[in-house]
Amino acid sequence: MNLQNLSIKRKLMLITMLTSSAALVLSAVSFLIYDLISFRRQLSQDLMTQAEIIGLNSGAAMAFKDETAATATLSALKAKDDIVAAALYSPEGKLFAHYFQANKSLPSSLPSRSQQNFYRFEDGYLHVFQQVTMNGERVGTLHLLSDMRQWNTRAKRYTGILVIVVLICGSLALLLSSRLQKLISKPILHLEDTMRMVSSNKNYEIRASRFYGDEIGRLIDGFNTMLSEIQLRDSALQRANNELQTSTHELEVEIIHRKRTQDELLTAKQAAEQANRAKSAFLANMSHELRTPLNAIIGYSEMLEEEVQDTAKISNVRDLQKIQAAGKHLLVLINDVLDLSKIEAGKMQLHIESFDIAGMIEEMVTTLKPAIAKNANTFQLRIPEDISAMRGDVTKVRQILLNLLSNACKFTDHGSVWLDVDRVSAAGQDWIRFRVGDTGIGISTEQQENLFQEFTQADISISRKYGGTGLGLAISHRFVQLMKGRITVESAPGQGSVFTVHLPVQAAGEQAESMAPMKTASSGVSSEVKPDADTILVIDDDMAVRDLMSRSLTKLGFRVVAAASGEEGLRLAKQLRPLVITLDVIMPDWDGWTVLNKLKADSDLAEIPVIMVTIVDNEAMGRDLGASSYLIKPVDRERLVTLIEKHRAMRSSTVAKAGVPPANWPARNQKTSRKPEVVSPRRH
Amino acid sequence: MRRSRLIVAVLLSLSLVAGANAQSSASAASSEYLIKAGFIYNFAQLVQWPSAAFSQADSPIVIGILGTDPFGTSIDRVVENKKLDGHNLVVKRLRWSRDLKDLTECNILFVSLSEREHISDVINMVKWLPILTIGETPGFAARGGIINLTLEDNKVRFEVNIGAAKQANLNISSRLLALAKIVPQGAEGKKSE
Numbered sequence: 065m066n067l068q069n070l071s072i073k074r075k076l077m078l079i080t081m082l083t084s085s086a087a088l089v090l091s092a093v094s095f096l097i098y099d100l101i102s103f104r105r106q107l108s109q110d111l112m113t114q115a116e117i118i119g120l121n122s123g124a125a126m127a128f129k130d131e132t133a134a135t136a137t138l139s140a141l142k143a144k145d146d147i148v149a150a151a152l153y154s155p156e157g158k159l160f161a162h163y164f165q166a167n168k169s170l171p172s173s174l175p176s177r178s179q180q181n182f183y184r185f186e187d188g189y190l191h192v193f194q195q196v197t198m199n200g201e202r203v204g205t206l207h208l209l210s211d212m213r214q215w216n217t218r219a220k221r222y223t224g225i226l227v228i229v230v231l232i233c234g235s236l237a238l239l240l241s242s243r244l245q246k247l248i249s250k251p252i253l254h255l256e257d258t259m260r261m262v263s264s265n266k267n268y269e270i271r272a273s274r275f276y277g278d279e280i281g282r283l284i285d286g287f288n289t290m291l292s293e294i295q296l297r298d299s300a301l302q303r304a305n306n307e308l309q310t311s312t313h314e315l316e317v318e319i320i321h322r323k324r325t326q327d328e329l330l331t332a333k334q335a336a337e338q339a340n341r342a343k344s345a346f347l348a349n350m351s352h353e354l355r356t357p358l359n360a361i362i363g364y365s366e367m368l369e370e371e372v373q374d375t376a377k378i379s380n381v382r383d384l385q386k387i388q389a390a391g392k393h394l395l396v397l398i399n400d401v402l403d404l405s406k407i408e409a410g411k412m413q414l415h416i417e418s419f420d421i422a423g424m425i426e427e428m429v430t431t432l433k434p435a436i437a438k439n440a441n442t443f444q445l446r447i448p449e450d451i452s453a454m455r456g457d458v459t460k461v462r463q464i465l466l467n468l469l470s471n472a473c474k475f476t477d478h479g480s481v482w483l484d485v486d487r488v489s490a491a492g493q494d495w496i497r498f499r500v501g502d503t504g505i506g507i508s509t510e511q512q513e514n515l516f517q518e519f520t521q522a523d524i525s526i527s528r529k530y531g532g533t534g535l536g537l538a539i540s541h542r543f544v545q546l547m548k549g550r551i552t553v554e555s556a557p558g559q560g561s562v563f564t565v566h567l568p569v570q571a572a573g574e575q576a577e578s579m580a581p582m583k584t585a586s587s588g589v590s591s592e593v594k595p596d597a598d599t600i601l602v603i604d605d606d607m608a609v610r611d612l613m614s615r616s617l618t619k620l621g622f623r624v625v626a627a628a629s630g631e632e633g634l635r636l637a638k639q640l641r642p643l644v645i646t647l648d649v650i651m652p653d654w655d656g657w658t659v660l661n662k663l664k665a666d667s668d669l670a671e672i673p674v675i676m677v678t679i680v681d682n683e684a685m686g687r688d689l690g691a692s693s694y695l696i697k698p699v700d701r702e703r704l705v706t707l708i709e710k711h712r713a714m715r716s717s718t719v720a721k722a723g724v725p726p727a728n729w730p731a732r733n734q735k736t737s738r739k740p741e742v743v744s745p746r747r748h
Numbered sequence: 749m750r751r752s753r754l755i756v757a758v759l760l761s762l763s764l765v766a767g768a769n770a771q772s773s774a775s776a777a778s779s780e781y782l783i784k785a786g787f788i789y790n791f792a793q794l795v796q797w798p799s800a801a802f803s804q805a806d807s808p809i810v811i812g813i814l815g816t817d818p819f820g821t822s823i824d825r826v827v828e829n830k831k832l833d834g835h836n837l838v839v840k841r842l843r844w845s846r847d848l849k850d851l852t853e854c855n856i857l858f859v860s861l862s863e864r865e866h867i868s869d870v871i872n873m874v875k876w877l878p879i880l881t882i883g884e885t886p887g888f889a890a891r892g893g894i895i896n897l898t899l900e901d902n903k904v905r906f907e908v909n910i911g912a913a914k915q916a917n918l919n920i921s922s923r924l925l926a927l928a929k930i931v932p933q934g935a936e937g938k939k940s941e
Contacts, residue, residue: 121923123923124790124794124921124923124924124926124927125926125927127786127790127793128787128790128906128927129783129903129904130905130927133926133927198790198793199793199832
């Protein structure tokens with residue numbers, strides 16, 4: 065049992081009992097020991113006296129050697145129970161007379177030769193030696209032996225009394241302590257009860273009652289004060305808790321409300337996105353569909369204009385030019401919308417290849433000349449000789465530059481426009497930097513913030529004054545981002561603008577270039593054949609297209625043969641071996657892809673350049689199947705003519721050099737010429 | 749008693765025949781008298797004389813031996829250098845009829861066995877005087893002697909005639925009386941006759 069975990073009650077009782085018992089036992093034992101010691105001394109004194117008397121009485125008997133008398137004297141000791149043996153020894157130490165009680169005896173000769181009277185305790189017996197004298201003369205020695213019976217009896221009796229007294233006192237102490245301990249334990253137990261009640265019921269209104277004014281009383285006071293404090297805080301906490309619950313509930317309601325709103329918003333957003341996608345899809349489809357009629361409008365108006373110019377009916381020419389301009393403008397708008405919807409739909413892809421920067425810019429500037437001339441601006445191009453080639457999507461680079469330059473021309477009147485191209489290193493990478501500057505109206509800081517956002521022009525009024533969709537810069541911005549480059553602008557109102565485009569020299573990603581070497585090789589082989597140098601085969605199921613192509617190309621001195629189906633086209637191609645084949649995609653029976661496949665599969669025809677002319681926007685497919693260029697209807701006639709002229713020049717030079725072209729030139733040229741042409745000059 | 753004496757006599761006579769045995773008998777006889785000499789000294793201790801018995805405070809206690817001396821030198825050796833109440837002890841050997849004056853000046857008078865014929869005369873002569881008479885003849889105390897030494901189982905014992913002691917004005921200690929056989933006047937004499 066662990067003493068320390070006893071209850072206060074028991075501890076108090078135990079302390080009282082132990083203390084009183086210890087004191088009692090100690091004092092009683094001390095008394096007992098003292099008494100027994102003094103009693104023993106008294107006993108020895110008594111025995112000594114006894115011995116002295118017997119010595120005196122037996123002196124004469126000893127002197128007269130009267131054994132009988134001596135024995136008689138010793139026999140008187142029978143009355144003394146405690147003296148168990150007595151003996152008289154002659155002066156020589158010989159046993160003279162004796163008295164032995166029961167079975168106790170003494171030695172026949174005197175053990176001690178001492179002449180003194182003395183006593184000693186030995187083995188629980190008291191030995192007394194007394195010299196027997198007669199008239200001062202020693203006549204013998206008396207030896208008495210006592211078993212100290214009285215002492216033993218006394219010790220036993222006293223021990224018994226002591227035990228009884230201790231027991232009685234102990235019970236008394238138990239009785240008293242069990243009653244008196246309540247003085248201390250009762251308030252403590254009460255305090256404990258109260259405490260337990262408080263903690264189990266969580267009822268802080270209970271108070272412990274105070275019994276006395278002692279330390280425990282003060283403890284109880286302190287406890288009560290503490291309880292009041294806790295009660296106070298508890299109620300405050302309860303209040304706070306209630307408030308918190310209320311506000312939590314409100315918050316929950318609010319959260320539910322918001323969640324609902326959020327769900328609604330999400331649904332709305334999804335719906336909006338769905339709608340937007342539908343819109344984009346619709347726009348993309350519509351753009352394609354719109355091109356077909358536009359193709360006819362622009363083509364015929366151009367032809368008519370040329371024919372009417374011959375008849376010199378000036379008013380008709382102007383009308384036709386207006387139709388033509390409106391058609392072209394409409395085409396630009398449709399192309400922009402198409403690009404943007406493709407970007408938004410995430411379908412815009414890059415076609416990475418190496419291309420000659422100088423060549424690309426030269427070609428582009430040619431296209432841009434009318435726009436420069438329109439507002440009487442001067443144009444300056446600065447490009448280093450060693451700019452060499454870069455890897456990237458040439459079509460998109462061209463479109464970016466066309467956008468920036470046509471904007472520069474549009475917003476500058478009687479000023480100058482310039483294009484700087486150079487190569488810089490920044491952020492551990494090589495960049496080609498294009499800087500397009502002008503001395504035009506400039507852009508304010510506020511306007512610059514939204515400059516690259518879709519459907520945002522610097523000012524609504526600009527749209528009215530200068531025309532355009534406001535999509536050009538947004539599309540350029542997206543293109544630059546796609547190519548991991550960046551576009552910035554520096555400008556101030558009235559001080560002109562400078563747009564800077566950084567594009568990586570080596571664009572990330574690898575796009576098919578696999579056909580190029582094969583092409584080069586085959587072109588060498590094909591040079592041995594002598595095809596008709598000026599024949600162009602047009603394969604298209606649309607009669608309007610065939611008609612337009614025939615008429616416009618014939619004017620330029622080409623011989624044009626048209627085929628209404630793929631099968632016919634293939635047959636004619638074998639028969640005529642034309643300079644260039646233009647091929648539509650969407651046709652009955654064999655579509656354009658099939659025809660292209662068959663052309664490229666035939667070793668005799670494989671080297672003939674095929675220019676895809678279609679409303680299907682799938683340059684990648686065309687390129688993979690071996691088309692050298694890709695034009696989307698409505699076709700920019702000038703662009704088509706440029707391409708055909710290039711092929712004619714190449715053919716003639718190849719023939720002239722007898723099939724030994726310079727190592728690099730044809731390949732690069734070939735690549736450049738094979739570029740799918742999607743872009744036409746835009747004016748914003 | 750007579751028989752024992754006879755035994756002693758026989759022993760004595762035997763001792764004459766065989767020299768070696770005679771020596772041990774002689775020593776037995778002398779040991780008896782050594783004890784008797786001690787007894788006499790002890791009696792002196794336990795008897796109180798009237799102060800008139802001594803002319804001076806340091807006058808010696810005179811022990812007279814009447815008749816044949818059976819002690820030899822043993823009694824002299826016992827009392828030599830001893831003092832009782834300031835009194836030395838002196839031994840005197842006396843003859844009947846020749847030393848009558850010295851006889852009355854003794855303090856202790858030992859009447860030897862050889863003087864048994866004169867016992868009554870001796871007693872009558874000193875019975876009023878403070879003289880402790882000691883005999884060794886049977887009936888000595890009953891005939892008016894104060895102390896008579898006897899042999900009992902070869903042990904020396906003694907008889908006391910208290911009346912005679914009172915007549916002699918001697919005070920005998922109770923301790924002595926406790927050990928003695930008390931003999932009334934005349935009883936022993938009649939008995940022993």
